Amino acid sequence: MSIPLVPELLRSHLEKLAAADARIDGRARFEPRETTLETGILGNAEGSARVQMGNTIVLAGVKFQLMTPYPDRPTQGGLMCSAEVRPVAGRGWEAGPPSAESIELGRVVDRGIRESGCIDVDELCIIPGERAWQVILDLFAVSDDGNLFDAFALAGIAALRTAVVPAERFEVGEDYPLPVSKTPIMCSYHKVGGRYVLDADKREETGGDERIHITLGDDGHVHSLQKGLKGIFSAAEFDEIMEHALTRCAELRELVDNATKE
Amino acid sequence: MMGGYGDVQMIDENGLRMDGRKPEDCRPIEIETGVIPVADGSARVIWGKNEVIAAVYGPMEAHPRKIQRQDRAVLDVRYNMAPFSTSDRIRPGFNRRSREISKVTAEALESVVLLELYPRSKIRVEIEIICAEAGTRCAGITAASVALAHAGIPMTDLVVSVASGKVNDIVVCDLNKEEDNYGEADLPMGILPNTGELVFLQMDGDLSQEEFKTAWDYNMEAASKIHEEMARALKGGDA
Numbered sequence: 001m002s003i004p005l006v007p008e009l010l011r012s013h014l015e016k017l018a019a020a021d022a023r024i025d026g027r028a029r030f031e032p033r034e035t036t037l038e039t040g041i042l043g044n045a046e047g048s049a050r051v052q053m054g055n056t057i058v059l060a061g062v063k064f065q066l067m068t069p070y071p072d073r074p075t076q077g078g079l080m081c082s083a084e085v086r087p088v089a090g091r092g093w094e095a096g097p098p099s100a101e102s103i104e105l106g107r108v109v110d111r112g113i114r115e116s117g118c119i120d121v122d123e124l125c126i127i128p129g130e131r132a133w134q135v136i137l138d139l140f141a142v143s144d145d146g147n148l149f150d151a152f153a154l155a156g157i158a159a160l161r162t163a164v165v166p167a168e169r170f171e172v173g174e175d176y177p178l179p180v181s182k183t184p185i186m187c188s189y190h191k192v193g194g195r196y197v198l199d200a201d202k203r204e205e206t207g208g209d210e211r212i213h214i215t216l217g218d219d220g221h222v223h224s225l226q227k228g229l230k231g232i233f234s235a236a237e238f239d240e241i242m243e244h245a246l247t248r249c250a251e252l253r254e255l256v257d258n259a260t261k262e
Numbered sequence: 263m264m265g266g267y268g269d270v271q272m273i274d275e276n277g278l279r280m281d282g283r284k285p286e287d288c289r290p291i292e293i294e295t296g297v298i299p300v301a302d303g304s305a306r307v308i309w310g311k312n313e314v315i316a317a318v319y320g321p322m323e324a325h326p327r328k329i330q331r332q333d334r335a336v337l338d339v340r341y342n343m344a345p346f347s348t349s350d351r352i353r354p355g356f357n358r359r360s361r362e363i364s365k366v367t368a369e370a371l372e373s374v375v376l377l378e379l380y381p382r383s384k385i386r387v388e389i390e391i392i393c394a395e396a397g398t399r400c401a402g403i404t405a406a407s408v409a410l411a412h413a414g415i416p417m418t419d420l421v422v423s424v425a426s427g428k429v430n431d432i433v434v435c436d437l438n439k440e441e442d443n444y445g446e447a448d449l450p451m452g453i454l455p456n457t458g459e460l461v462f463l464q465m466d467g468d469l470s471q472e473e474f475k476t477a478w479d480y481n482m483e484a485a486s487k488i489h490e491e492m493a494r495a496l497k498g499g500d501a
Binding site for chain 2: 043057090
């Protein structure tokens with residue numbers, strides 16, 4: 001329940017800053033917050049990661065379950081990605097059934113990972129038509145200071161890349177690392193004060209307009225796009241952020257590579 | 263209470279437990295404040311292999327208005343286990359166990375928070391179990407009371423919560439996962455360290471009067487040690 005007056009004041013403040021090519025926390029337009037990534041941090045998950053971007057903190061955990069393959073896809077396992085923003089993560093998140101915002105978050109991250117083909121669902125089959133692995137990626141927000149999308153996507157792919165299939169615990173063979181062949185990375189841009197900025201913080205999200213999420217694969221291929229919230233953007237604006245996303249995604253991919261190295 | 267009691271030896275011939283602890287010893291505990299930057303107060307408790315975070319938001323306006331109390335603040339407490347916190351994934355959503363733990367935790371904390379200082383407002387306490395290894399409700403209550411203090415909410419005392427139980431007919435303090443699986447009793451308590459009074463008490467299992475007394479005393483002794491770590495975390499250094 002926001003009080004409409006405060007966002008109006010914040011909006012006009014952000015517009016003034018934008019006119020002087022400045023941001024509320026002093027960053028340049030395409031300057032990200034300091035981003036750290038750690039893996040193997042959850043004792044009871046089969047793969048895990050923690051991402052901190054400024055004051056935004058998220059966790060990702062991978063669990064496995066045995067499933068019966070779907071009749072029309074008897075040789076395939078499954079991948080499920082679920083994002084939960086519980087009220088622990090901020091004043092604005094309320095208890096109750098998942099909000100539209102948190103469902104969108106989970107689905108956009110899920111599409112980026114799924115569509116990149118980084119997990120071959122055929123490799124998750126144990127006995128065709130009878131048994132397969134379901135990989136469940138749970139994304140959990142600890143502290144929301146904006147741009148949960150990028151934090152979730154980064155933690156998610158890092159957690160998958162460090163996951164070990166717990167075959168021994170389920171008595172179906174030996175444990176082995178989950179094969180993950182690619183590293184899809186999401187980059188999000190928010191319209192703040194009339195122009196797009198990278199990695200918006202909570203105040204920029206609150207006083208800004210529409211947002212665009214781009215997920216790129218290793219080869220620069222586009223795997224998922226999402227435009228969120230009310231707002232109009234031009235082809236020229238899109239070109240500018242897509243070009244920037246190519247550079248930023250490569251930087252973040254290197255961060256994942258370094259954090260998941262043995 | 264689980265099956266298999268008596269089959270597995272959890273205490274060796276020297277009276278030591280599988281992780282080397284004496285019966286009255288608590289697992290190592292480490293507390294840090296300020297772990298959730300956007301919260302008004304927060305704490306992380308790493309207790310054995312348990313990891314619990316707690317956030318406090320408020321005092322803030324209580325809405326909808328019908329939940330407001332004219333004479334005091336409402337304490338809105340939630341205990342929840344993250345889906346990846348246990349060996350088998352927990353499905354998000356409504357859960358009777360979490361509801362009950364939330365309720366008794368709220369009642370424990372309401373006993374010490376000076377709610378009458380903030381009429382018509384709400385204080386939110388969010389407890390999230392990130393990694394579970396037996397004793398999460400105690401770790402949750404302990405974390406929440408540190409987070410409340412960290413948020414600057416006036417309280418008459420902190421609440422230290424710890425449980426003792428019984429394995430192989432021997433009373434032990436602060437059961438770990440393996441012990442809990444073969445545990446024959448569980449006595450969690452919420453203790454006010456300055457007075458030794460209680461604000462939270464549960465028990466299940468089978469304890470003789472003497473065993474009960476021992477378990478009670480173990481909890482009291484453990485509470486004073488845990489309180490030292492809570493105070494150290496809140497003072498931001500060596501207490």
